[in-house]
Amino acid sequence: MSAPLVLSARSVAKRFGDFEALCALDLEVKTGECVGLLGPNGAGKSTFIGCLYGVVQRTGGELEVFGMDPAGQARAIKRRIGVVPQENALDEGLTVLENMRIYARFSGLKKASADERILQLLERMSLETKRDATINTLSGGMKRRLTFVRALLADPELLILDEPTTGLDPSVRHLLWETVTSLRSQGKTILVTTHYMHEAEVLCDRIVILDQGKVVAAGAPRELIAQETPGYVGIFSGDAQEDIRPHLKADWEFFHQGHQCCVRAPAFDDLLELQKSAGVDALQLRPANLEDVYLKLTGSELKQHD
Numbered sequence: 613m614s615a616p617l618v619l620s621a622r623s624v625a626k627r628f629g630d631f632e633a634l635c636a637l638d639l640e641v642k643t644g645e646c647v648g649l650l651g652p653n654g655a656g657k658s659t660f661i662g663c664l665y666g667v668v669q670r671t672g673g674e675l676e677v678f679g680m681d682p683a684g685q686a687r688a689i690k691r692r693i694g695v696v697p698q699e700n701a702l703d704e705g706l707t708v709l710e711n712m713r714i715y716a717r718f719s720g721l722k723k724a725s726a727d728e729r730i731l732q733l734l735e736r737m738s739l740e741t742k743r744d745a746t747i748n749t750l751s752g753g754m755k756r757r758l759t760f761v762r763a764l765l766a767d768p769e770l771l772i773l774d775e776p777t778t779g780l781d782p783s784v785r786h787l788l789w790e791t792v793t794s795l796r797s798q799g800k801t802i803l804v805t806t807h808y809m810h811e812a813e814v815l816c817d818r819i820v821i822l823d824q825g826k827v828v829a830a831g832a833p834r835e836l837i838a839q840e841t842p843g844y845v846g847i848f849s850g851d852a853q854e855d856i857r858p859h860l861k862a863d864w865e866f867f868h869q870g871h872q873c874c875v876r877a878p879a880f881d882d883l884l885e886l887q888k889s890a891g892v893d894a895l896q897l898r899p900a901n902l903e904d905v906y907l908k909l910t911g912s913e914l915k916q917h918d
C-alpha cells in the first residue's frame with residue numbers, strides 16, 4: 613500500500629494582476645518523501661509554498677495539505693508544519709530564547725516543556741551558548757540555524773524549507789543537511805526549494821522542476837539524469853571548440869557554459885577518444901548530473917520575467 617498523501621495540488625494557479633505566477637501546477641507529495649522544488653528565479657516556487665499554508669491565496673485549482681484546503685483551514689495546517697522561509701524574520705531586538713519562547717507560545721507549547729524543547733534544539737544546532745544573545749549580534753549562519761530551531765519546535769509532520777542554505781558556509785550547510793537527513797529517517801515529510809543542484813541530489817528522493825509556473829519535469833534525481841541527459845560531460849576551454857567540432861558525433865551534444873564549451877557523449881571512452889582525436893585536454897570529465905538536466909530543461913539564459 614502506498615503512503616498517504618501529505619499534499620495534493622491539481623491545476624493550482626496564481627495570478628498577480630495580469631501576471632500568471634503559477635499555471636495549472638500539479639504535484640503530489642507522500643508521507644515520508646523528501647521532495648526538491650527547483651526552478652529559475654521567478655519560477656513560482658515561493659508562491660506555491662505560500663499557497664500551502666494560506667500566506668498566498670491561489671486563484672485557481674484544488675489544493676489539499678493533510679486533506680485540508682489552505683484557503684479556509686490555514687490555521688489547522690500551520691499547526692502541523694514547520695517553515696524555514698527565505699527571510700529569517702526573527703525579532704532582532706530580542707534574545708534567542710525570547711524569540712523562541714514567543715514562537716513556542718504561538719505554536720501552543722506549554723511553557724515548561726517549551727523551554728526544554730528549545731534548549732534541546734539549540735544544542736542540536738550548536739547554539740546553546742547563544743541563548744541570551746540578541747539576534748542582531750548573531751552571524752547569518754547562526755540566524756539560519758535558529759530559524760531551523762523555530763521550525764522544529766512543535767515537532768512538525770511536514771517541513772517546508774525555502775532555500776535553507778543560501779549564503780551559508782560549507783560547515784553550516786553540512787550541519788543543516790545532516791539535520792534534514794535525520795528528519796527524513798524519522799519519517800518526516802520535507803519539501804525543499806534550492807538553487808544548489810548538488811544539495812537537491814544529496815537530499816531529495818524526488819525532484820520537481822518548475823519553470824514559468826509549471827512543472828516541466830519530475831522524478832528521482834538518477835531517473836531524471838538517465839532520461840534527460842544520460843552519459844558523460846567533458847568541459848573544455850572555449851578556445852578548444854574549433855578543434856573539437858569536426859570530431860563530434862551525431863548523437864553527442866555540444867553546448868556552451870559561460871566561456872567554456874561542453875560535450876555530452878554516451879560513454880566516458882567517447883570523451884577520452886575525443887581528446888585524443890582533437891588533440892585537446894578537457895578541464896574536467898564527469899558523469900552528467902542534475903545541473904545538466906536543470907540547464908537543459910529551463911535554459912541557462914535569464915528569463916524576461918525575472
Ligand SMILES: Nc1ncnc2c1ncn2[C@@H]1O[C@H](COP(=O)(O)OP(=O)(O)OP(=O)(O)O)[C@@H](O)[C@H]1O
Pocket residue numbers: 628631633651652653654655656657658659660917918
Ligand atoms: N505579491 C506579488 N505581486 C506581484 N508579483 C509577484 C508577487 N509575488 C511574486 N510575484 C511574481 O511571481 C513570480 C514568481 O515569484 P516567486 O517568488 O514565487 O518565484 P521563485 O521561484 O520563488 O523565485 P526565487 O528563486 O527568486 O525565490 C515572479 O515573477 C514574481 O515577481
